[in-house]
Amino acid sequence: MIVFENVSKRYDDNQPAVNYLNLEIKKGEFFVIIGPSGCGKTTLLKMINRLIRLTEGTIKIEGKRISDYDINELRWNIGYVLQQIALFPHMTIEENIAIVPELKKWSKEHIQQRVHELLNMVGLEADKYSQRKPAELSGGEQQRVGVVRALAADPEIILMDEPFSALDPISRTKLQDDLLNLQRTIKKTIVFVSHDMQEALKLGDRICVMKDGEIVQLGTPQEIMQNPANDFVREFIGLNQDFKDTFNIESIIQPISKENVYLQVLHRVSVNDPLQIILNNLVDHEAIAVDQDSEIIGIITRESIIRYLAKDSLGRG
Ligand SMILES: Nc1ncnc2c1ncn2[C@@H]1O[C@H](COP(=O)(O)OP(=O)(O)O)[C@@H](O)[C@H]1O
Ligand SMILES: [Mg+2]
The missing domain is CATH 3.10.580.10 (CBS-domain)
Structure with a gap:
Protein backbone atom coordinates (compact mmCIF):
# COMPACT_ATOMS: atom_id res chain seq x y z
CA MET A 1 0.00 0.00 0.00
CA ILE A 2 1.18 3.52 -0.88
CA VAL A 3 -0.03 6.31 1.41
CA PHE A 4 0.33 10.05 0.85
CA GLU A 5 -0.15 12.18 3.96
CA ASN A 6 -0.42 15.94 3.38
CA VAL A 7 2.16 15.77 0.61
CA SER A 8 3.19 18.99 -1.11
CA LYS A 9 5.79 19.81 -3.71
CA ARG A 10 6.92 23.34 -4.40
CA TYR A 11 9.55 23.78 -7.09
CA ASP A 12 9.86 27.51 -6.49
CA ASP A 13 7.76 30.36 -5.14
CA ASN A 14 4.98 29.67 -7.62
CA GLN A 15 1.84 27.62 -7.08
CA PRO A 16 2.72 24.26 -5.55
CA ALA A 17 2.85 21.47 -8.17
CA VAL A 18 1.22 19.14 -5.62
CA ASN A 19 -0.77 20.66 -2.78
CA TYR A 20 -1.46 18.90 0.56
CA LEU A 21 -2.38 15.67 -1.09
CA ASN A 22 -3.89 12.77 0.86
CA LEU A 23 -4.20 9.47 -0.93
CA GLU A 24 -4.18 5.71 -0.37
CA ILE A 25 -3.29 3.39 -3.21
CA LYS A 26 -4.22 -0.18 -2.39
CA LYS A 27 -2.02 -3.20 -2.88
CA GLY A 28 -2.64 -4.88 -6.22
CA GLU A 29 -4.74 -2.01 -7.48
CA PHE A 30 -4.63 -0.49 -10.97
CA PHE A 31 -4.66 3.17 -9.99
CA VAL A 32 -4.95 5.79 -12.72
CA ILE A 33 -4.06 9.45 -12.22
CA ILE A 34 -5.60 11.73 -14.78
CA GLY A 35 -5.74 15.47 -15.35
CA PRO A 36 -4.68 18.18 -17.76
CA SER A 37 -1.07 18.97 -18.56
CA GLY A 38 0.73 20.65 -15.67
CA CYS A 39 -1.68 19.49 -12.93
CA GLY A 40 1.08 17.61 -11.09
CA LYS A 41 0.72 14.00 -12.28
CA THR A 42 4.39 13.39 -13.07
CA THR A 43 5.45 15.14 -9.88
CA LEU A 44 3.15 12.92 -7.82
CA LEU A 45 4.48 9.80 -9.52
CA LYS A 46 8.17 10.65 -9.23
CA MET A 47 7.89 11.45 -5.55
CA ILE A 48 6.99 7.79 -4.94
CA ASN A 49 10.39 6.48 -6.06
CA ARG A 50 12.18 9.60 -4.83
CA LEU A 51 13.11 10.86 -8.28
CA ILE A 52 11.58 14.08 -6.95
CA ARG A 53 11.98 15.09 -3.32
CA LEU A 54 8.78 16.14 -1.61
CA THR A 55 8.64 19.53 0.15
CA GLU A 56 6.20 18.65 2.90
CA GLY A 57 4.31 15.66 4.23
CA THR A 58 4.98 11.92 4.20
CA ILE A 59 4.78 9.10 1.70
CA LYS A 60 4.75 5.57 3.10
CA ILE A 61 5.05 2.25 1.32
CA GLU A 62 3.92 -0.74 3.34
CA GLY A 63 3.81 1.47 6.40
CA LYS A 64 7.43 2.62 6.08
CA ARG A 65 8.38 6.15 5.08
CA ILE A 66 10.07 6.25 1.68
CA SER A 67 12.87 8.33 3.21
CA ASP A 68 13.66 5.38 5.52
CA TYR A 69 14.23 2.98 2.62
CA ASP A 70 17.64 2.49 1.15
CA ILE A 71 17.41 4.40 -2.14
CA ASN A 72 18.58 1.45 -4.24
CA GLU A 73 16.24 -0.95 -2.51
CA LEU A 74 13.41 1.50 -3.15
CA ARG A 75 14.20 2.10 -6.85
CA TRP A 76 14.92 -1.53 -7.69
CA ASN A 77 11.64 -2.58 -6.17
CA ILE A 78 9.60 -0.04 -8.09
CA GLY A 79 9.31 -0.49 -11.85
CA TYR A 80 9.14 2.68 -13.90
CA VAL A 81 7.91 3.20 -17.46
CA LEU A 82 8.09 6.52 -19.27
CA GLN A 83 6.31 7.91 -22.29
CA GLN A 84 9.53 8.01 -24.29
CA ILE A 85 11.07 4.59 -24.04
CA ALA A 86 14.55 5.06 -22.71
CA LEU A 87 16.15 1.83 -23.94
CA PHE A 88 19.93 1.92 -24.24
CA PRO A 89 20.60 1.86 -27.99
CA HIS A 90 23.93 0.03 -27.89
CA MET A 91 22.60 -2.79 -25.70
CA THR A 92 20.53 -5.76 -26.84
CA ILE A 93 16.91 -6.15 -25.76
CA GLU A 94 17.97 -8.83 -23.30
CA GLU A 95 20.69 -6.62 -21.81
CA ASN A 96 18.24 -3.73 -21.52
CA ILE A 97 15.76 -5.84 -19.62
CA ALA A 98 18.44 -7.39 -17.42
CA ILE A 99 19.70 -4.12 -15.92
CA VAL A 100 17.94 -4.26 -12.56
CA PRO A 101 18.16 -8.05 -12.12
CA GLU A 102 21.93 -7.70 -12.66
CA LEU A 103 22.14 -4.91 -10.10
CA LYS A 104 20.30 -7.26 -7.76
CA LYS A 105 22.94 -9.88 -8.57
CA TRP A 106 20.62 -12.52 -9.95
CA SER A 107 22.38 -15.47 -11.57
CA LYS A 108 22.90 -15.48 -15.35
CA GLU A 109 20.52 -18.41 -15.81
CA HIS A 110 17.84 -16.84 -13.67
CA ILE A 111 18.08 -13.56 -15.61
CA GLN A 112 17.96 -15.24 -18.99
CA GLN A 113 15.00 -17.35 -18.00
CA ARG A 114 13.18 -14.28 -16.67
CA VAL A 115 13.86 -12.20 -19.80
CA HIS A 116 12.57 -14.96 -22.04
CA GLU A 117 9.49 -15.53 -19.94
CA LEU A 118 8.62 -11.82 -19.93
CA LEU A 119 9.22 -11.24 -23.64
CA ASN A 120 6.97 -14.15 -24.49
CA MET A 121 4.37 -12.88 -22.05
CA VAL A 122 3.99 -9.59 -23.96
CA GLY A 123 3.95 -11.30 -27.34
CA LEU A 124 7.57 -10.73 -28.35
CA GLU A 125 9.01 -14.10 -29.23
CA ALA A 126 12.13 -14.28 -27.09
CA ASP A 127 14.25 -16.27 -29.53
CA LYS A 128 13.60 -13.69 -32.19
CA TYR A 129 13.91 -10.48 -30.19
CA SER A 130 16.28 -10.95 -27.25
CA GLN A 131 19.50 -10.37 -29.20
CA ARG A 132 18.24 -7.45 -31.29
CA LYS A 133 19.11 -3.81 -30.70
CA PRO A 134 16.29 -1.35 -29.88
CA ALA A 135 16.56 0.31 -33.31
CA GLU A 136 15.51 -2.98 -34.89
CA LEU A 137 12.11 -2.82 -33.16
CA SER A 138 9.04 -0.75 -33.95
CA GLY A 139 7.86 1.95 -31.53
CA GLY A 140 5.16 -0.34 -30.16
CA GLU A 141 7.62 -3.21 -29.68
CA GLN A 142 10.10 -0.93 -27.94
CA GLN A 143 7.39 0.25 -25.60
CA ARG A 144 6.57 -3.39 -24.81
CA VAL A 145 10.21 -3.86 -23.89
CA GLY A 146 9.91 -0.78 -21.69
CA VAL A 147 7.04 -2.44 -19.84
CA VAL A 148 8.93 -5.73 -19.59
CA ARG A 149 12.01 -3.97 -18.25
CA ALA A 150 9.94 -2.39 -15.49
CA LEU A 151 8.66 -5.84 -14.53
CA ALA A 152 12.00 -7.61 -14.82
CA ALA A 153 13.06 -7.72 -11.19
CA ASP A 154 9.53 -8.57 -10.09
CA PRO A 155 8.75 -5.29 -8.31
CA GLU A 156 5.62 -4.95 -6.20
CA ILE A 157 4.91 -1.48 -7.58
CA ILE A 158 5.03 -0.24 -11.16
CA LEU A 159 4.86 3.46 -12.02
CA MET A 160 3.83 4.30 -15.57
CA ASP A 161 3.89 7.87 -16.87
CA GLU A 162 1.75 8.15 -20.00
CA PRO A 163 3.49 5.05 -21.33
CA PHE A 164 1.40 4.63 -24.46
CA SER A 165 0.62 8.19 -25.47
CA ALA A 166 3.32 8.38 -28.14
CA LEU A 167 2.01 5.28 -29.91
CA ASP A 168 -0.35 4.99 -32.85
CA PRO A 169 -3.95 4.16 -31.85
CA ILE A 170 -3.76 0.49 -32.81
CA SER A 171 -0.54 -0.20 -30.89
CA ARG A 172 -1.92 1.78 -27.97
CA THR A 173 -5.12 -0.27 -27.79
CA LYS A 174 -3.15 -3.50 -28.07
CA LEU A 175 -0.75 -2.53 -25.29
CA GLN A 176 -3.59 -1.41 -23.04
CA ASP A 177 -5.26 -4.80 -23.54
CA ASP A 178 -2.01 -6.63 -22.86
CA LEU A 179 -1.32 -4.58 -19.76
CA LEU A 180 -4.80 -5.33 -18.40
CA ASN A 181 -4.29 -9.06 -18.96
CA LEU A 182 -0.84 -8.87 -17.45
CA GLN A 183 -2.16 -7.06 -14.38
CA ARG A 184 -4.79 -9.77 -13.89
CA THR A 185 -2.02 -12.36 -13.85
CA ILE A 186 0.70 -10.63 -11.85
CA LYS A 187 -1.51 -8.55 -9.51
CA LYS A 188 1.04 -5.79 -8.95
CA THR A 189 0.21 -2.31 -7.76
CA ILE A 190 0.21 -0.12 -10.87
CA VAL A 191 0.16 3.65 -10.68
CA PHE A 192 -0.58 4.82 -14.19
CA VAL A 193 -0.60 8.45 -15.35
CA SER A 194 -2.79 9.35 -18.29
CA HIS A 195 -4.36 12.41 -19.83
CA ASP A 196 -6.86 10.35 -21.78
CA MET A 197 -10.15 9.62 -20.01
CA GLN A 198 -11.01 6.71 -22.31
CA GLU A 199 -7.75 5.06 -21.32
CA ALA A 200 -8.37 5.78 -17.63
CA LEU A 201 -11.87 4.33 -17.74
CA LYS A 202 -10.63 1.24 -19.53
CA LEU A 203 -7.69 0.49 -17.27
CA GLY A 204 -8.38 1.87 -13.81
CA ASP A 205 -9.77 0.03 -10.80
CA ARG A 206 -9.91 3.55 -9.44
CA ILE A 207 -9.30 6.90 -11.09
CA CYS A 208 -7.91 9.97 -9.41
CA VAL A 209 -8.83 13.16 -11.27
CA MET A 210 -6.39 16.00 -10.57
CA LYS A 211 -6.39 19.72 -11.19
CA ASP A 212 -3.84 22.31 -10.05
CA GLY A 213 -2.01 19.88 -7.78
CA GLU A 214 -5.12 18.74 -5.97
CA ILE A 215 -7.52 15.81 -6.19
CA VAL A 216 -10.83 16.81 -7.70
CA GLN A 217 -12.38 13.35 -7.52
CA LEU A 218 -11.31 9.84 -6.65
CA GLY A 219 -13.43 6.82 -7.38
CA THR A 220 -14.13 3.81 -9.55
CA PRO A 221 -14.84 4.44 -13.24
CA GLN A 222 -18.54 3.81 -12.54
CA GLU A 223 -18.63 6.28 -9.64
CA ILE A 224 -16.95 8.96 -11.69
CA MET A 225 -19.14 8.41 -14.73
CA GLN A 226 -22.35 8.35 -12.70
CA ASN A 227 -21.54 11.12 -10.24
CA PRO A 228 -18.96 13.51 -11.60
CA ALA A 229 -17.95 15.80 -8.71
CA ASN A 230 -18.17 19.05 -10.69
CA ASP A 231 -18.15 20.63 -14.13
CA PHE A 232 -14.44 20.06 -14.52
CA VAL A 233 -14.84 16.29 -14.16
CA ARG A 234 -18.01 16.34 -16.23
CA GLU A 235 -16.16 18.04 -19.03
CA PHE A 236 -13.23 15.67 -18.71
CA ILE A 237 -15.35 12.55 -19.01
CA GLY A 238 -17.48 14.17 -21.68
CA LEU A 239 -15.06 13.70 -24.46
CA ASN A 240 -11.39 13.71 -25.20
CA GLN A 241 -9.84 17.10 -25.61
CA ASP A 242 -8.80 15.95 -29.06
CA PHE A 243 -12.40 15.70 -30.06
N1 LIG B 1 11.72 20.77 -12.45
C1 LIG B 1 10.75 21.68 -12.36
N2 LIG B 1 11.01 22.95 -11.97
C2 LIG B 1 10.02 23.88 -11.84
N3 LIG B 1 8.72 23.62 -12.07
C3 LIG B 1 8.39 22.38 -12.46
C4 LIG B 1 9.37 21.34 -12.63
N4 LIG B 1 8.74 20.20 -13.01
C5 LIG B 1 7.43 20.51 -13.09
N5 LIG B 1 7.21 21.81 -12.76
C6 LIG B 1 5.91 22.49 -12.70
O1 LIG B 1 5.06 21.79 -11.80
C7 LIG B 1 3.75 21.69 -12.30
C8 LIG B 1 3.34 20.23 -12.43
O2 LIG B 1 4.14 19.61 -13.41
P1 LIG B 1 4.03 18.07 -13.76
O3 LIG B 1 4.05 17.28 -12.51
O4 LIG B 1 5.05 17.76 -14.78
O5 LIG B 1 2.56 18.00 -14.40
P2 LIG B 1 1.89 16.93 -15.38
O6 LIG B 1 2.71 15.68 -15.35
O7 LIG B 1 0.52 16.75 -14.84
O8 LIG B 1 1.86 17.54 -16.74
C9 LIG B 1 3.75 22.45 -13.61
O9 LIG B 1 3.30 23.75 -13.37
C10 LIG B 1 5.19 22.43 -14.03
O10 LIG B 1 5.49 23.56 -14.81
MG1 LIG C 1 3.63 14.61 -16.94
Missing part, protein backbone atom coordinates in the same frame (compact mmCIF):
# COMPACT_ATOMS: atom_id res chain seq x y z
CA LYS A 244 -13.20 19.17 -28.87
CA ASP A 245 -10.13 20.74 -30.39
CA THR A 246 -11.05 19.46 -33.82
CA PHE A 247 -14.80 19.81 -33.51
CA ASN A 248 -16.19 21.76 -36.40
CA ILE A 249 -19.88 22.43 -36.03
CA GLU A 250 -20.22 23.49 -39.65
CA SER A 251 -19.31 20.02 -40.84
CA ILE A 252 -22.45 18.56 -39.24
CA ILE A 253 -25.01 21.28 -39.88
CA GLN A 254 -27.59 20.26 -42.43
CA PRO A 255 -29.47 22.85 -44.39
CA ILE A 256 -33.19 23.10 -43.78
CA SER A 257 -35.00 21.26 -46.51
CA LYS A 258 -38.48 20.08 -47.33
CA GLU A 259 -37.69 16.75 -45.64
CA ASN A 260 -36.58 18.14 -42.34
CA VAL A 261 -38.34 21.47 -42.07
CA TYR A 262 -40.68 20.07 -39.43
CA LEU A 263 -37.73 19.57 -37.07
CA GLN A 264 -36.63 23.17 -36.82
CA VAL A 265 -39.32 24.21 -34.38
CA LEU A 266 -37.32 22.39 -31.73
CA HIS A 267 -34.57 23.58 -29.45
CA ARG A 268 -31.92 26.06 -30.55
CA VAL A 269 -28.17 26.16 -30.00
CA SER A 270 -25.68 28.77 -31.10
CA VAL A 271 -23.18 28.13 -33.85
CA ASN A 272 -20.52 28.98 -31.26
CA ASP A 273 -21.63 26.39 -28.70
CA PRO A 274 -19.13 23.69 -27.76
CA LEU A 275 -19.69 20.05 -28.60
CA GLN A 276 -20.73 19.24 -25.02
CA ILE A 277 -23.67 21.67 -25.15
CA ILE A 278 -24.82 20.29 -28.46
CA LEU A 279 -24.65 16.73 -27.14
CA ASN A 280 -26.55 17.68 -23.98
CA ASN A 281 -29.32 19.19 -26.09
CA LEU A 282 -29.51 16.16 -28.30
CA VAL A 283 -30.15 13.97 -25.26
CA ASP A 284 -33.63 15.48 -25.03
CA HIS A 285 -34.30 16.39 -28.66
CA GLU A 286 -34.09 14.40 -31.83
CA ALA A 287 -32.88 17.47 -33.67
CA ILE A 288 -31.83 21.02 -32.82
CA ALA A 289 -31.72 24.23 -34.78
CA VAL A 290 -28.46 26.13 -35.08
CA ASP A 291 -28.62 29.83 -34.62
CA GLN A 292 -26.19 32.45 -35.93
CA ASP A 293 -26.84 36.15 -35.28
CA SER A 294 -30.45 35.26 -34.37
CA GLU A 295 -31.02 33.45 -37.62
CA ILE A 296 -31.41 29.73 -38.01
CA ILE A 297 -28.73 28.52 -40.39
CA GLY A 298 -29.52 24.81 -40.28
CA ILE A 299 -30.15 21.83 -38.05
CA ILE A 300 -28.18 19.11 -36.33
CA THR A 301 -29.78 15.70 -35.82
CA ARG A 302 -28.83 12.91 -33.46
CA GLU A 303 -27.95 10.83 -36.47
CA SER A 304 -25.57 13.41 -37.89
CA ILE A 305 -23.67 13.82 -34.62
CA ILE A 306 -23.39 10.07 -34.09
CA ARG A 307 -22.03 9.73 -37.60
CA TYR A 308 -19.54 12.48 -36.90
CA LEU A 309 -18.36 10.93 -33.61
CA ALA A 310 -18.23 7.41 -35.03
CA LYS A 311 -16.09 8.56 -37.91
CA ASP A 312 -13.84 10.50 -35.57
CA SER A 313 -13.38 7.67 -33.09
CA LEU A 314 -12.61 5.24 -35.89
CA GLY A 315 -9.98 7.60 -37.19
CA ARG A 316 -8.36 7.82 -33.80
CA GLY A 317 -8.93 4.26 -32.62
